[in-house]
Amino acid sequence: MKHCICMVSDFFYPNTGGIENHIFTLSQHLIKQGHKVIGITHQYNDRVCVRYLSNYFKVYYVPFPCFYLEGTFPFLFCSFGIMREIFIRENVTIIHGHGAFSGLCGDSMFAGSVLGLPTVFTDHSLFGFADISSIITNKFLEFFLSDVSRVICVSYTSKENTVLRAALDPNIVNVIPNAIDSLMFSPDPTKRHPNMITIVIVSRLVLRKGADIMAAIIPIICERYPDIQFLIAGDGPKRVLIEEVREKHFLQERVQLTPGMIPHSQVRDILVQGDIFLNTSLTEAFCMAIVEAASCGLQVVSTNVGGIPEVLPNDLILLAEPNVSSLVDQLEVAITNHRSGSVMPAHVKHQRIKELYNWSSVTERTIKVYNSTSSRPGTLTIEKLQKYYNRGSIVIAIIYVLGIATAHLLLYIIEWIRPKHLIDKAASLPRQKQE
Known part of the structure; x- marks a missing residue:
């Protein structure tokens, strides 16, 4: 089974770090195994639009500014149109977000839920529960992962931390450690x-x-x-x-x-x-x-x-x-x-x-996680509303339900303004010209 995977995170090249290196190296090994991989991150200075990295790894540097520590603020509905355009243009079959502190990653998880695409989230860090920053981050994470397909953590301690912070079902959380070359x-x-x-x-x-x-x-x-x-x-x-x-x-x-x-x-x-x-x-x-x-x-x-x-x-x-x-x-x-x-x-x-x-083992285990996901209905179903409703107090639950309902309403408007066939037609033009 071959996939088209979209790696999404605010933490990416030309920045350097653990998450950045993980995304790039995993993507390279997935490409070598015959999968198509693209990336989405925010703009870095003059690095905007599309860039190609090694092995034709295509990366979209979307024009979103940083909010704090190289992370963007969760734009939710504002980023939904761009996400949809990229997912349709590239025929994305799986969305893989990285980093709980990445607003762009949260936006992609939310957009995947609305569009009915399988979503996988990898958490690379531990967060607390008491300070203001952790409380806000955890609430956003709980909302974005309400309808996630699978979650990957790098250790069992990280799994326990993520399950508690995002109120997740432990059965959908896999532990896959990092690797080195x-x-x-x-x-x-x-x-x-x-x-x-x-x-x-x-x-x-x-x-x-x-x-x-x-x-x-x-x-x-x-x-x-x-x-x-x-x-x-x-x-x-x-x-x-x-x-x-x-x-x-x-x-x-x-x-x-x-x-x-x-x-x-x-x-x-x-x-x-x-x-x-x-x-x-x-x-x-x-x-x-x-x-x-x-x-x-x-x-x-x-x-x-x-x-x-x-x-x-x-x-x-x-x-x-x-x-x-x-x-x-x-x-x-x-x-x-x-x-x-x-x-x-x-x-x-x-x-x-x-x-x-070693990266070969990590790649094989990640592919198994991808294979365990499946597409979901892109319409607003009772089951989907229930997932967002069962996320805490009545006030929080109502806010979450209103958020997902508004997103689906926005999807209908965007589909009327920019139908899928127009995106497919626009995506095919460069390939025809190249032939």
């Missing part, structure tokens, strides 16, 4: 310092990534172990704090900071210089950084938050509580193991990661 993260022991033990940190320097814990650990370890140095690759508002610690304790020669956030293509060059990888995150759904570090042969020391305990086997990672004393203790264990030579060889770690996390 092991060829891009191969070990190279010759790059390590011969006389020093290097602790590498590759992370955004923000509160959520435990930058305050990181700043407290550095002077403690450097004072106890004169043959330890730190290599930190990352940027963010907490970078000033790391620089202040380095200057206060006169550690300029032992704590090296890269000039800003490095591109993902250069992460391996940083990792292979290290012996130990330190992750101080306070919340993570999966954490690709520790997988990449283990693939490069580093001993991983990490907090045991979120889905991290599910990622690596116990002999490849040392887990600690998200506090300074626990992480220092585990770092000392890693340093002792390194000095005694009782660490697993780098090539063995690389081979194990290669077998555990």
Whole structure:
């Protein structure tokens, strides 16, 4: 069964990050297996309209501005006409949205429900329940996923979090972990310092990534172990704090900071210089950084938050509580193991990661999720109204029902103004000209 998949997210190339890399790599493997894949994201500076990436991966950069942190505001009815036009023009059979914080992803889930197209949503992050940002995000997510076909989470912890936040049926939620291209993260022991033990940190320097814990650990370890140095690759508002610690304790020669956030293509060059990888995150759904570090042969020391305990086997990672004393203790264990030579060889770690996390397996499992979906009626049915009505209090339920009813009314108007046969005719013109 071959599909035409539409990947939708605000987080996409030319930005770099975990979601961006996941979408692009998964799309490339789906194309290699004979599926058609297109993408929809918002405009990036002068990057508007249509662009073609590797293997004729067609991406629509729609003219929607960013609202907050590269995410657009959920436009709902305003984006419905554009979504419908693209879906019909490209003969889309499955809509696959990524990222709970992406307004464009939510719009695509909503449009798919109205048009009767199968929808798949992948959640890449963990969110709370108490702060204002999380409450608003969760309510939008609950609305957009009221009629979703399938949901994919990257860990079982992420699955529990998403099911609770969006009030989902656990039976429609699948767990498919992330993957890496092991060829891009191969070990190279010759790059390590011969006389020093290097602790590498590759992370955004923000509160959520435990930058305050990181700043407290550095002077403690450097004072106890004169043959330890730190290599930190990352940027963010907490970078000033790391620089202040380095200057206060006169550690300029032992704590090296890269000039800003490095591109993902250069992460391996940083990792292979290290012996130990330190992750101080306070919340993570999966954490690709520790997988990449283990693939490069580093001993991983990490907090045991979120889905991290599910990622690596116990002999490849040392887990600690998200506090300074626990992480220092585990770092000392890693340093002792390194000095005694009782660490697993780098090539063995690389081979194990290669077998555990590869894109071929992720692609096959994702295709099975696609095959389990089916088209739905594009009309407003009692069953569809019931799905939106059973979403909480009576006030919320009425708002949700009015929203889906208004969308179907808008669909009738748009179909009268712009019938499907006109879109098909317009889509066939370039192909005729090319022939």
